[in-house]
Amino acid sequence: MPEIxxxxxxxxxxxxxxxxxxDRGEQVLGLDSLNAYYDPALKQARLQRLAGRNGFRFRQVDIADEAALKAALEDALPQARQIVHLAAQAGVRYxxxxxxxxxxxxxxxxxxxxQVARExxxxxxLVYASSSSVYGASKKAPFALDDAADHPVSLYAATKRADELLSISYARIFGLRQTGLRFFTVYGPWGRPDMAYFKFTKAVLEGTxxxxxxxGALQRDFTYIDDIVAGVLAALDRxxxxxxxxxxxxYNLGNDRPESVNALVTAIETACGxxxxxxxxxxxxGDVPRTWADLSASRQDLGYAPxxxxxxxxxxxxAWYRDYAQA
Ligand SMILES: NC(=O)c1ccc[n+]([C@@H]2O[C@H](COP(=O)([O-])OP(=O)(O)OC[C@H]3O[C@@H](n4cnc5c(N)ncnc54)[C@H](O)[C@@H]3O)[C@@H](O)[C@H]2O)c1
Structure with missing residues (x-):
């Protein structure tokens, strides 16, 4: 069976x-540079949960290094039918x-x-990660796919929008079939330590x-990881x-329910006691005052339902963080 x-x-x-x-019986070749933007031990711990599972192989590689990337994909690429491209330097402030x-x-x-996909x-x-940040500080809400996305307020947003444009050109020129997913503030267990919900929980439990x-008036369309994963798989299948x-x-993958940072803090206080x-x-x-996903197309085409x-x-x-911090 070809690997994804x-x-x-x-x-x-x-x-x-x-x-x-x-879980659904696919074979996966995972790539990651395991860089130190945040604690690589957390990346290793996530990999540990995958290692040894049937159908999983992993290669450490920097996708920005063309020769290394080609070498890492040499055996998988001739058969591959699908690519899910999520590696990126994330984070707005950094x-x-x-x-x-x-x-x-x-x-x-x-x-x-x-380039490798084309070959x-x-x-x-090819399904790839974009971001809600491409909408910039748009005052029109919710953020819809036909809204302009040409006023990035961070370099991160500019690179994500540039990725979309590069992808569109490759779709047109080479017929490379692709779907870009604009994720909205994804959170959950095993999440990213640079994100507010993670930092706040750590600080509240440590009393700092x-x-x-x-x-705390800033609003985000916080989207739970399981909902995002369902959206990614639905997109991949179509x-x-x-x-x-x-x-x-x-497609936008969000929650269609913006909440303030104050509401986030209250939720964390309640969960932490x-x-x-x-x-x-x-x-x-670089931060925008509000994000809010218009999900019309993702609901209709992907059956996405956060x-x-x-x-x-x-x-x-x-609950996850308490266990992880103690281990
Ligand atoms: N989490 C969110 O809220 C969110 C929101 C919008 C978009 N995104 C996008 O979704 C994708 C996944 O985000 P995440 O939250 O899982 O972030 P993450 O940082 O946990 O995952 C990205 C992974 O890519 C790897 N990586 C970075 N540069 C690499 C390189 N040059 N070569 C190989 N691997 C490299 C990192 O080591 C990391 O493990 C990213 O493209 C991100 O920009 C995430």
Whole structure:
């Protein structure tokens, strides 16, 4: 059986997508550089959960290194039918400190993935991660696919939008069938330590202060990992038609229920059984005041139906975090 190639397989979303593919009997070749943007021990721990499962292989590789990427895919690519490309330098604020990491992973890396996909003789579909950040500080809500996405407020957003445009050009020129998924603030167990919900939970349980911005009024369309994984698999199973002039689609994967950072803090306080000590700061550069996904197309085409509320998702995250922090 041909393998599905998953990049970013040791990452938060990639490890769950890989597990879900293995659950349904697929073979997966996972790629990841295991870089140190956040604690690589967490990436290793996610991989440990996949290692030894039937049908899983893993290779450590930097997708921005074209020769290394080609070598890592040498045996899998001739048979591959599907690629799920999730590896990227994520995070909005870090793109102000280290823009070069974003150009490398998100531009060179994405370009290299398009090149290898183009050379795969039997490839039917490349699904890749974009981001709600491409909508910038749009005041129109919810964010719809036909809204302009040409005023990025961070370099991260600019690279994700550039990825979409590179992909569209490859769909047109080479007929490379692709789906880009604009994820909205994904959270859950095994999540990313650089994200607010993770940092807040750690601080509340350790009794240290948390930093909120602009009075905590900022809103996010927080989306639970299981809902995202269901959306990724539904998209993967529905490639654009091969004879389309531009066989490329975009979908929002969000929750259609924006919640404030204050609501997030309350959910964390409830789940932890403790009050947060808050320090409020002005809004940092690069952050947008609100995100909110219009899910019309994803509901209709993918049957996407996010089901987990913020309170429930945070309860599950905190339960996981308590165990993980003790281990
Ligand atoms: N989590 C979210 O809220 C969110 C929101 C919007 C978009 N996204 C996108 O979804 C994807 C997955 O995000 P995540 O939250 O799982 O992040 P993550 O950082 O946990 O996962 C990304 C993985 O990619 C790997 N990686 C980075 N650069 C690489 C390179 N050059 N070569 C090989 N591997 C590399 C990292 O080691 C990491 O394990 C990313 O493309 C991200 O931009 C995530």
């Amino acid at each position: 190639i998953v990049t970013g397989a040791a990452g938060f979303i990639g490890s769950f997508v890989t597990a879900a593919l293995l 793109s102000i400190q280290k823009p070069e990491e974003y150009v490398r992973a998100n531009l060179n890396g994405h370009f290299n993935m398009l 795969a003789p039997h490839l039917e579909h 202060p948390i930093e909120t911005y602009g009075g 490639p654009p038609p091969a004879d389309a002039e531009e066989p490329h689609r975009l 403790r009050k947060a000590q808050r320090i409020d700061k002005p809004m940092p550069l 089901a987990v509320t913020l309170d429930e998702g945070i309860r599950r995250f905190v």
